[in-house]
Amino acid sequence: MTKKLMMIPGPTPVDQSILNALAKDTVSHLDPEFVKILKETLEDLKTVVMTENGQPFVIPGTGTLGMEVAIVNSLKKGDRLLVISHGFFGDRFVEIAQCYGIEVEVLASEWGKIVEPEEIARKLKEKKFDVITLSHVDTSTGVCAPLKEVGEILKQFPETIFIVDGVCATGGIEERMDDWGIDILFTGNQKAFGVPPGLTNAVFSEKALERRNSLGKISAFYMDVNRWMPVMRNPAGEYFSTHAINMVYALNQGIKLMLAEGLEERFKKYKRFALAFQSGLKELGFNMLAAEEIRANTVSTILYPAGIEDLPFREKLYENGVLVSAGKGVLAGKIFRLGHMGNISENEVVATLSIIEKTLSDINYDFRWGAGTGAAEKVLFAK
Amino acid sequence: MTKKLMMIPGPTPVDQSILNALAKDTVSHLDPEFVKILKETLEDLKTVVMTENGQPFVIPGTGTLGMEVAIVNSLKKGDRLLVISHGFFGDRFVEIAQCYGIEVEVLASEWGKIVEPEEIARKLKEKKFDVITLSHVDTSTGVCAPLKEVGEILKQFPETIFIVDGVCATGGIEERMDDWGIDILFTGNQKAFGVPPGLTNAVFSEKALERRNSLGKISAFYMDVNRWMPVMRNPAGEYFSTHAINMVYALNQGIKLMLAEGLEERFKKYKRFALAFQSGLKELGFNMLAAEEIRANTVSTILYPAGIEDLPFREKLYENGVLVSAGKGVLAGKIFRLGHMGNISENEVVATLSIIEKTLSDINYDFRWGAGTGAAEKVLFAK
Numbered sequence: 001m002t003k004k005l006m007m008i009p010g011p012t013p014v015d016q017s018i019l020n021a022l023a024k025d026t027v028s029h030l031d032p033e034f035v036k037i038l039k040e041t042l043e044d045l046k047t048v049v050m051t052e053n054g055q056p057f058v059i060p061g062t063g064t065l066g067m068e069v070a071i072v073n074s075l076k077k078g079d080r081l082l083v084i085s086h087g088f089f090g091d092r093f094v095e096i097a098q099c100y101g102i103e104v105e106v107l108a109s110e111w112g113k114i115v116e117p118e119e120i121a122r123k124l125k126e127k128k129f130d131v132i133t134l135s136h137v138d139t140s141t142g143v144c145a146p147l148k149e150v151g152e153i154l155k156q157f158p159e160t161i162f163i164v165d166g167v168c169a170t171g172g173i174e175e176r177m178d179d180w181g182i183d184i185l186f187t188g189n190q191k192a193f194g195v196p197p198g199l200t201n202a203v204f205s206e207k208a209l210e211r212r213n214s215l216g217k218i219s220a221f222y223m224d225v226n227r228w229m230p231v232m233r234n235p236a237g238e239y240f241s242t243h244a245i246n247m248v249y250a251l252n253q254g255i256k257l258m259l260a261e262g263l264e265e266r267f268k269k270y271k272r273f274a275l276a277f278q279s280g281l282k283e284l285g286f287n288m289l290a291a292e293e294i295r296a297n298t299v300s301t302i303l304y305p306a307g308i309e310d311l312p313f314r315e316k317l318y319e320n321g322v323l324v325s326a327g328k329g330v331l332a333g334k335i336f337r338l339g340h341m342g343n344i345s346e347n348e349v350v351a352t353l354s355i356i357e358k359t360l361s362d363i364n365y366d367f368r369w370g371a372g373t374g375a376a377e378k379v380l381f382a383k
Numbered sequence: 384m385t386k387k388l389m390m391i392p393g394p395t396p397v398d399q400s401i402l403n404a405l406a407k408d409t410v411s412h413l414d415p416e417f418v419k420i421l422k423e424t425l426e427d428l429k430t431v432v433m434t435e436n437g438q439p440f441v442i443p444g445t446g447t448l449g450m451e452v453a454i455v456n457s458l459k460k461g462d463r464l465l466v467i468s469h470g471f472f473g474d475r476f477v478e479i480a481q482c483y484g485i486e487v488e489v490l491a492s493e494w495g496k497i498v499e500p501e502e503i504a505r506k507l508k509e510k511k512f513d514v515i516t517l518s519h520v521d522t523s524t525g526v527c528a529p530l531k532e533v534g535e536i537l538k539q540f541p542e543t544i545f546i547v548d549g550v551c552a553t554g555g556i557e558e559r560m561d562d563w564g565i566d567i568l569f570t571g572n573q574k575a576f577g578v579p580p581g582l583t584n585a586v587f588s589e590k591a592l593e594r595r596n597s598l599g600k601i602s603a604f605y606m607d608v609n610r611w612m613p614v615m616r617n618p619a620g621e622y623f624s625t626h627a628i629n630m631v632y633a634l635n636q637g638i639k640l641m642l643a644e645g646l647e648e649r650f651k652k653y654k655r656f657a658l659a660f661q662s663g664l665k666e667l668g669f670n671m672l673a674a675e676e677i678r679a680n681t682v683s684t685i686l687y688p689a690g691i692e693d694l695p696f697r698e699k700l701y702e703n704g705v706l707v708s709a710g711k712g713v714l715a716g717k718i719f720r721l722g723h724m725g726n727i728s729e730n731e732v733v734a735t736l737s738i739i740e741k742t743l744s745d746i747n748y749d750f751r752w753g754a755g756t757g758a759a760e761k762v763l764f765a766k
Contacts, residue, residue, distance in 0.1 A: 068604050
């Protein structure tokens with residue numbers, strides 16, 4: 001049986017070496033070998049997000065846990081939060097903040113567009129915010145936020161904590177935590193890392209840790225980074241709550257693969273894959289939801305041309321061997337979402353396009369065989 | 384190299400079939416095969432805790448997350464909680480509740496003893512409590528709470544929610560959720576289940592879910608069971624936050640092993656292992672911290688006889704091939720903790736005792752070779 005190609009924006013395909021690491025014997029959280037692996041993983045995480053003095057945390061949970069960890073450690077009831085929302089996951093910050101009585105304001109873009117940096121600057125000048133959140137890539141809309149520019153703007157507002165949701169970006173798109181003034185950056189395993197889901201990986205800047213301390217007692221126990229801090233700094237001697245031992249093995253191996261390939265190489269590769277998909281799909285009559293300059297390199301959101309219906313198309317595509325995701329919210333039925341991150345190669349890009357062509361043929365859509373794959377090949381291979 | 388015997392109260396040794404399940408290909412959270420496995424796991428979890436109508440939740444996290452999930456879904460600021468504490472993890476409920484401004488009272492036993500059911504009954508008559516928590520086995524002291532009796536008492540207080548921390552018990556010691564009137568029962572993977580750590584497994588009774596609803600909006604997002612409910616009831620059609628796919632595979636296989644063996648058989652087996660260890664260790668000059676009638680079947684807390692020093696003993700024992708845990712808090716240096724749950728057999732019991740004998744010999748402690756193993760064998764094998 002041919003394995004289905006899992007071209008969704010997470011979980012992404014997991015390399016066999018990561019699965020092998022995952023299946024190593026479970027040991028004590030105090031086992032010297034595990035302690036070594038955890039320490040190494042925490043250091044490697046800093047390398048991935050390009051920070052010198054950030055404090056990494058690896059906590060059993062999901063990306064959503066990461067969002068809430070960021071919120072509860074930087075805001076208390078009545079504090080002011082500015083959410084920049086580019087879709088479903090941006091909006092989720094609002095819901096989380098409302099659980100804690102935080103004063104939230106939202107700058108939301110139309111889905112598929114971004115909030116312009118100037119608008120953010122204007123808002124920040126108008127009013128003081130304790131924290132601002134920005135999703136680097138909102139998985140629901142496939143737009144990529146101008147992280148660096150927003151970071152630049154925020155340098156004029158040093159009292160504001162800059163939270164970045166890196167779930168659909170970290171390890172796939174450049175994130176220079178220190179240079180860009182990011183205070184809290186969190187991500188999951190199952191997107192650009194290509195590791196099975198189950199861990200929240202977060203890095204806090206020194207400023208973010210000071211902010212946490214200034215809050216005193218917070219309405220959180222498991223999510224309180226101050227409770228995890230001792231064990232993250234000294235895994236051999238401290239205990240807070242049992243590490244997800246095997247998941248840490250897997251994360252360690254996942255980051256090893258990333259660093260062995262080289263971060264810059266990896267970022268460029270995903271960019272190339274994104275362009276190859278876009279080029280191929282365009283030849284087949286599809287359009288991209290997001291304008292070129294804000295398209296994510298990790299996930300594409302693809303508008304159907306007239307004559308293709310969402311559900312029958314995705315069902316046939318799945319039957320033919322490729323899994324993609326449906327549109328969310330207002331985009332349901334109008335787009336499909338295609339992940340191109342994690343441990344995939346040129347082969348999956350071309351194979352996916354060929355299966356899309358097969359599917360178009362099955363539904364009697366008019367196209368030229370090889371138009372999609374050919375265009376992608378030019379991007380991927382032409383000298 | 385001989386593998387170290389991991390005889391700690393969690394993580395416990397993981398069966399190869401569970402590691403194999405863990406290492407299966409990561410798929411989408413909507414993949415029909417995964418959906419089937421998750422549904423099955425949720426049903427099996429109900430079987431393990433013997434409930435008909437309880438609502439199971441499998442959430443990425445740890446046992447501590449489970450404690451907090453139980454608290455935030457049953458109590459709001461100003462509500463009244465009675466914590467029955469038999470050690471470190473009982474006390475942790477107090478810390479968690481204090482994060483949320485909950486009014487907490489504690490009935491705490493001396494470490495190694497229990498709070499008598501009559502005392503609990505007296506307290507409940509004295510004052511109305513919204514919730515009571517009880518750790519079935521407190522991993523720090525190895526005492527087993529009289530769950531059934533406390534449940535019986537609570538039948539006179541139907542307005543009080545009964546939370547049971549099953550982290551060091553569920554699947555290893557009988558827990559009849561419905562019969563004993565338990566409202567929220569949660570556990571981890573890495574103790575009696577013998578599965579790698581990384582999931583919080585909780586079951587809520589109908590009364591507990593009503594209680595959650597009566598609270599309205601709560602100060603929690605990720606931990607709000609109402610947000611997880613749709614996806615737990617309909618994994619194929621709903622989304623809240625990405626499941627820890629591979630961890631669910633492993634949990635599924637872990638519970639399969641338990642149910643294939645039979646719960647009653649398993650409970651009896653651990654009882655036999657506990658008695659074998661106690662008998663063997665007694666012959667070697669050790670005493671148990673907990674009185675016989677309150678000793679847990681999953682973990683033993685063992686007092687050192689005069690002449691044996693904690694750290695050198697445990698270090699030598701580890702060097703010889705057996706890992707045990709140190710005493711916590713006031714018991715540090717006075718006891719060691721020995722786990723005997725999860726996927727272990729008679730072989731590990733006898734081997735552990737033999738390595739303890741070897742270690743006693745190494746430190747020139749006076750004993751008779753075979754005294755420990757012989758006594759254990761009588762419990763395990765004698766007709």
